[in-house]
Amino acid sequence: MKLPSFIQSGNAFRGVRQWSGLLLAAGIGLGGVSPDAGAQYATGGSGLYRNQILWIDWGNNGANITQTGQTITNNITVAGQNLAVVCSINGISGTGNDPDLRIYRPGGYFEDGLDNLYHSGSDDVGNTMDIGLVNRTDARNATFTYSCTATLGGVSVVDGLVIADAETTSEDETTVVDLSATPSATMRVIERLRAPGCDEPYFINRAGNSYTFSTGLSVSAGDGTNSCSGTPAGAPASMAIGFIDNATSATVTISSQAGKQAIALGVMLNVADYGDAPTAYGNVAHLPVLGWNGGTLGAGTNTIFPNTNTAPTFGLATQIPPTTALLGSVVDVERTSQANATATADDANSIDDEDGVTMPASVMIGNVVTLPVAIGAAGLLSAWFDWNRDGDFADAGEQITSDNSVSVGTTNLSVTVPTNAVAGTTFARFRICTAAASCNSPTGVSPSGEVEDYSLVVMPTTADLNINKTGPSTVVQGSLATYTITVWNKGPGNSTGATISDPVPSNLTNVNWTCAASDTAACGIAGGSGNTINFVSGILPVNASATAPISGSYLTLTVTGTATTSGTLINTASVTAAPGTTDPVPGNNSSSQSTTVTAAMPVQPAINLKKYVRNVTTGTAFSETSTTARPKDIIEYCITYINAGGNAANFKLTDNVPAGMIVQLDAYAAGQGILWNSTSNTVSGNTTPAGTNLTNAPSDDAGTLTGADTLPPIDFTVHGTNNTGLLTLDLSATGLANLGKGTVCFRTQIP
Secondary structure (H helix, E strand, C coil): CCCCCCCCCCCCCCCCCCEECCCHHHHCCCCCCCCCCCCEEECEHHHHHHHHEEEECCCCCEEEECCEEEEEEEEEECCEEEEEEEEEEEEEECCCCCCCCCEEECCCCCCCCCHCCCECCHHHHCCCCCCCCCCCCCCCCCEEEEEEEEEEECCCEEEEEEEEEEECCCEEEEEEEEEECCCCCCCEEEEEEECCCCCCCEEEEEEEEEEECCCCCCCCCCCCCCCCCCCCCCCCCCCEEEEEEECEEEEEEEEEECCCCEEEEEEEECCCEECCCCCHHCEEEEEEEEECCCCCCCCEEEEEECCCCCCCCCCEEEECCCCCEECCCCCCCCCCCCCCCCCHHHHHCCCCCCCCCCCCCCEEEECEEEEEEEEEEEEEEEEEECCCCCCCCCCCCCEEEEEEEEEEEEHEEEEEEHCCCCCEEEEEECCCCCCCCCCCCCCEECCCCCEEEEEEEEECCCEEEEEEEEEECCEEEECCEEEEEEEEEEEECEEEEEEEEEEEEEEEEEEEEEEECCCCCCCCCCCEECCCCEEEECCEEEEEEEEEEECCEEEEEEHHHEEEEEEEEEEEEEEEECEEEEEEHHHHEEEEEEEEEEEECCCCEEEEEEEEEEEEECCCCCEECCCCCCCCCCCEEEEEEEEEEEEEEEEEEEEECCCCEECCCCCCCCCCCCEEEEECCCCCCCCCCEEEECCCCCCCEEEEECCCCCCCCCCCCCCCCCCCCEEEEECCCCCCCCEEEEEEEEEEEEC
């Protein structure tokens, strides 16, 4: 800047610039009081990096910097940890009288541009940031070394240094930045400003590791003094902001052949990406590892603005997303915690970088939700939901994934909303980082990655439970009746803990039931017996079928029982939602089946008899037709029976002893001439069937055997004639049931 030699009609002559509002005497030398020395972020302006450039405030506007230098220390709390920033200028020398440097406030000169990009208060004279350094003596230069360190938790977080025109660079004014001490650093141009219509050029000349910032104009060479004289008063002339990527120190020389040259110094910090859930959820921050692209300077002259008022063609540097640990496609940096009541502050700060998770506006208790998480760069993912809405993520079951290794693309997280979740607005937190255990806690600082917080509404479970019971319309008394009960849930939420009940009528006996689950449904119990069916089911996922389903998730109960009495049997089954679950359609919660039990038609007995004979003396086998015998041979007869029909009440089997045969009244034991098997009707071989001996007398048991047992003589008073013997098996006391069977045998002798 140049000092005005005189003022005419309120305007400076060409080559002479005014100070905004006051003459120079009221500018640097008599500047207003600024905050004490420190470092600060700009609170206003159109600059792109207001959340990342920490500008160094050297003291009060107009105050001198001691020739021995100055160190500024700032301590900033980042999610509970201390960010220590220490910046200094030292090695000050110059061609003027000591001290060589003075503090300058951007906006003090009417064509200043930095205050339009970065200010606190307002631009121009309303700016309160005393971040400039100017050569104290006109037409003299000043050289110094600028250095900065910034550590968070003992880790360096400096991305690089920032240097900018604090006051408009005029003709014959330059700023030279020497990076010889840090040859690995890269100078980039990240921002520039020039008023529309202004054709003042701006150049940066690179010679090795030395960079000269200037307009390229010289009064002595006849280039003129103010190419922006035609623009509105107060409109900024050409200026630029340089970023020294990967540097913590640089040597700077400012010079002017006629007036003063001022620069501002800052440090680029990617501190930090904060969460924005309410304060109760704790401090959380990440230091995203952002990169840079473009804006570099080639050897020789680089035209930042051309000497016409056309648009510049030089490409500015742009910040690029991290190549590791990124949710979505972008991440930004905030100066302070973004906690607010709706978890939306980070969305509105700088760019909306909450683009990683497709979060539904609401979830339902008991449901399983699939959350697509967009992974922009691989890392370790951890996530939490505050299911009980107590203001933290510390309760059991609230961390849904921990240090989950994820790759670029979409990771689908399956999230089950617990049945004990509390309905209402709650919050979720997602963190991604590169190092294990550096972000698997819901709070704290991670040296990489990103955090995204979301609000959502937990809805009470709504489940439209349905039940359908089917069975026979008629059944014969005494026969088995089978019923089928189908239970399903039409949603929209999953059901867990529904009660299924079926009080079976007492005239259905010997009741047994089973439960079978389809797909991902769960019965909760396998089955049981008895007339009281009442149990709590497991999960019933949504199945939108309008009628009893045959696919998807559902439960099937099979109930069997014997119908004991005739009449109408009405059986009603029901399903009731668990406490806390709303069933919007209670009309489909019960289903009945009416069964008519008809009296059983009587069935006539169907007795099948077979008679076998064998010669015991000769040992021949049983035959259904005949056997051969000689006098005195013992012959055995066996009669088998089976009832293939209805119950045969008063069943009595008789067989006449063949004429002329002698009955063996003691054939099987004394006084026991009958053998009876009450369960088998099988006779084979030459062996008497197994069985029980019966007495001959009619009153002792079911058997009676009469007839003569000796010849001659015959005692007719005791045995009668030898052709009147009779075998009787009397089961009239019990009858012979369906499929009842047996065998009865007796023996005789050939006379």
